[in-house]
Amino acid sequence: xxxxDSIADxxxxxINDSISQLIFPATATAEVAAKPSEIxxxxxxxxxxxxxxxxxxxxxxxxxxxxxxxxxxxxxLALFRHLQLGRSRQNLRGWIFRVAHNLALKQxxxxxxxxxxxxxxxxxxxxxxxxxxxxxxxxxEHLSSAQRQRLLQAVLQALPQTDQNCLRxxxxxxSYRDIAAVLGISLGSVSISLTRxxxxxxxxxxx
Amino acid sequence: xxxxxxxxxxxxxIESADGEITGRRAVQVRAHLAACxxxxxxxxxxxxxxxxxxRSHRQALDGQLPSSxxxxxxxxxxxTQLAHETKVHSVWQLPQFTSAARIAALSVAIMGVAIxxxxxxxxxLVEHSIHHGSDSGVASIxxxxxxxxxxxxxxxxxxxxxxxxxxxxxxxxxxVPDSIRKRVLQEYGIANARPDDYxxxxxxxxxxxxxxxxxxxxxEPSETERWNAHVxxxxxxxxxxxxxxxxxxxxxxxxxxxxxxxxxxxKYFHTDMPLSVHSHLGTASTGRGDQQPKSKRSAFx
Numbered sequence: 001x002x003x004x005d006s007i008a009d010x011x012x013x014x015i016n017d018s019i020s021q022l023i024f025p026a027t028a029t030a031e032v033a034a035k036p037s038e039i040x041x042x043x044x045x046x047x048x049x050x051x052x053x054x055x056x057x058x059x060x061x062x063x064x065x066x067x068x069x070x071x072x073x074x075x076x077l078a079l080f081r082h083l084q085l086g087r088s089r090q091n092l093r094g095w096i097f098r099v100a101h102n103l104a105l106k107q108x109x110x111x112x113x114x115x116x117x118x119x120x121x122x123x124x125x126x127x128x129x130x131x132x133x134x135x136x137x138x139x140x141e142h143l144s145s146a147q148r149q150r151l152l153q154a155v156l157q158a159l160p161q162t163d164q165n166c167l168r169x170x171x172x173x174x175s176y177r178d179i180a181a182v183l184g185i186s187l188g189s190v191s192i193s194l195t196r197x198x199x200x201x202x203x204x205x206x207x
Numbered sequence: 208x209x210x211x212x213x214x215x216x217x218x219x220x221i222e223s224a225d226g227e228i229t230g231r232r233a234v235q236v237r238a239h240l241a242a243c244x245x246x247x248x249x250x251x252x253x254x255x256x257x258x259x260x261x262r263s264h265r266q267a268l269d270g271q272l273p274s275s276x277x278x279x280x281x282x283x284x285x286x287t288q289l290a291h292e293t294k295v296h297s298v299w300q301l302p303q304f305t306s307a308a309r310i311a312a313l314s315v316a317i318m319g320v321a322i323x324x325x326x327x328x329x330x331x332l333v334e335h336s337i338h339h340g341s342d343s344g345v346a347s348i349x350x351x352x353x354x355x356x357x358x359x360x361x362x363x364x365x366x367x368x369x370x371x372x373x374x375x376x377x378x379x380x381x382x383v384p385d386s387i388r389k390r391v392l393q394e395y396g397i398a399n400a401r402p403d404d405y406x407x408x409x410x411x412x413x414x415x416x417x418x419x420x421x422x423x424x425x426x427e428p429s430e431t432e433r434w435n436a437h438v439x440x441x442x443x444x445x446x447x448x449x450x451x452x453x454x455x456x457x458x459x460x461x462x463x464x465x466x467x468x469x470x471x472x473x474k475y476f477h478t479d480m481p482l483s484v485h486s487h488l489g490t491a492s493t494g495r496g497d498q499q500p501k502s503k504r505s506a507f508x
Contacts, residue, residue, distance in 0.1 A: 040286050047282055051275055056268040065271050066357040073282055080286050149263030156260075171264045176227050191227070195218040202256045 039083045047076050050096055053172040057097065058104040060168050063111065071103045094178035097169065101182045148205060155204040159197055166193040215239055215246050220253060273422050277362025280416075284363070284458035352434040353469060354425035358394050359410050361465030362423040366416040372451040374414055383407045383424060391424045404429055408436055410468070411461050412443040415450070433481055434469050441485040442472045449475070 051072055058068035078099055083089065156164055162183060169179045176190045183190075215223075215236055222228045223236045240247055383391075388407045392398050397405070405426035411417030427436055446464060449455035463471040473479055 040283075040290065043286060044279070044283060047279065048275075051278070052269070052272055055272050056264070059268055059271060064357045065273065066360050069273065069278055069360060073278065073285065076282055077285055077289065080289060084290075145262075148259055149266055152256075152260050152263045153267050156264075167260070168264065170225070171261050176222075176225065191218060191222055194225075195221050198221055198253060198256060199217055201260055202252050205252075205256045205259055 039080060042083065043076050043080045046079065046092065046096065047072075050093070054096065054100045057168055057172055058100055060164070061101070061104045061108060063104055063107050067107045067111070068104070071100055071107055074103055075100045091178065094174065094181055097172070097174060097178065098182045101165075151204055152201055155200055156197075159200065162189075163193045163197045166190055167197050170194060214243065217249070217253070220246065220250050224250065224254065224257075273360075274362075274420070276364070277360070277418065277420060277422055280363045280365045281361075281458070281461070283365060284461065288456060288458050349428070349431045349434060351426075351428040352431050353467065354410055354427075355395065358422075359425040360422055361410045361461070362418050362420040363411055363416045363461050364418045366457075368450060368457055371414060371416055371447075371457065381413070381419070383419060387419065387421060387424065390421055392426055394421065395426050397426060400426070406436065408439070411465050412447075414443065414447050415460055415464065416457060417461070434472075438472060438481040438485045439468055441482070442468060442475065445475050446471075 054072045054075060055065075055068050058071050059065065063071070075096055079092070079096060082095070088095075156167065159167070162185065165183055166179055169182060170176075174182070176187055176194075179190045180187045185193075219228065219236060223233065223240075228236060240250065389398070391407050392400055392405065405428055407424050408427040409417045409419075410423050410425060413419070417423050427439075442464065446455065446460040450457050450460050463474065472481065476482060
């Protein structure tokens with residue numbers, strides 16, 4: 001089972017605090033209200049840092065590039081309001097991904113109901129059929145780097161949605177605790193999911 | 208109880224590599240790995256696969272990500288607007304207000320945000336229905352009159368109002384280079400279209416801070432009768448006037464024209480149909496096969 005002890009928590013907190021300190025060097029305590037220009041600076045800084053990860057994650061949830069871009073805009077506008085209201089600055093990375101996850105799913109739901117354009121559970125593989133290849137590896141075969149990557153994508157698409165989301169969030173640098181919060185699952189489930197998925201990827205990778 | 212000779216599970220190997228194990232157990236895992244080649248080999252397999260996965264994850268998606276310049280400028284403009292609105296309405300800085308007044312103010316603020324959100328969502332739904340013709344009231348919009356949003360979301364640069372309002376005419380009407388024209392047609396899957404059939408138009412006009420970027424250009428069909436380029440010209444001119452007279456802020460103008468220029472026309476001209484003086488402008492000379500965004504020629508001059 002994963003470690004849930006307070007030492008781990010405090011270490012994760014201190015990492016997040018240091019991000020917050022970097023962004024708000026002069027006004028780290030919640031009691032001191034940051035000036036709008038400082039908040040704006042912080043939000044643009046975080047936008048530069050997290051736009052691509054958020055777009056990638058939103059796209060992987062099955063929405064269009066345009067919708068993903070709009071979701072990202074909404075996330076950072078919400079972040080601006082969040083900071084303007086003097087709310088918690090701890091773990092902003094986790095907060096950003098949580099909001100993006102919810103908005104992207106809401107967008108996907110809206111697309112499904114109002115336009116009936118996307119089939120339920122449509123994935124990138126369905127939008128890009130060229131990614132579909134036989135996932136069974138041939139141990140004798142030496143896979144080129146491109147082949148290996150296509151194979152890994154195919155294995156990824158075959159995983160349950162939660163396992164895919166866990167892997168993608170981890171690939172974007174989120175801690176287990178952040179992933180658990182974004183997906184609304186337990187810390188233990190994150191660890192088990194990642195172990196299961198990585199084991200499959202290792203097998204497919206032929207290593 | 209941990210025994211040094213027992214191998215480490217995959218789960219613990221991964222947690223350890225991810226820094227999710229701390230304290231005494233982390234020390235024990237490290238000690239075991241130092242001693243055990245078998246576990247180290249498994250750990251190496253896991254790390255290599257993770258590296259391969261991260262590469263493939265990036266490669267599968269990064270190609271689809273548009274440049275960040277337009278979205279960055281749009282976000283900055285939206286934030287500036289939001290900050291301005293909040294400053295105007297904020298009562299939080301004033302200590303003489305009672306807590307009841309603060310609660311009332313908060314309620315008003317929440318309602319404001321809710322109304323904004325409703326407007327935004329409403330706008331999005333209207334736009335979706337336009338694209339898909341599900342609303343009979345707007346079903347008559349000709350095909351191609353609106354750009355495909357996933358391909359042409361609009362892109363702007365950071366620009367001061369004074370600059371927009373004093374922009375030289377040549378900059379407003381500058382031609383779209385042939386290479387970009389080709390790319391736009393290719394993106395829309397009409398690479399072989401006759402030059403007469405489409406003109407490459409800016410979604411957000413240069414005179415409103417729009418940039419010559421593939422995300423801000425779309426092939427506008429020359430044959431469109433009702434919601435045509437002349438109608439859009441009129442809208443651009445109207446928005447430009449409103450912005451430069453201080454009656455409309457630039458980010459709103461940019462957002463409205465980028466979200467759905469036809470809806471924006473209806474909003475700013477208070478009409479459901481294009482005014483005939485706009486839609487029939489220049490129909491006598493329909494030879495619009497040149498590569499210049501003709502709609503810009505008369506704009507803001």
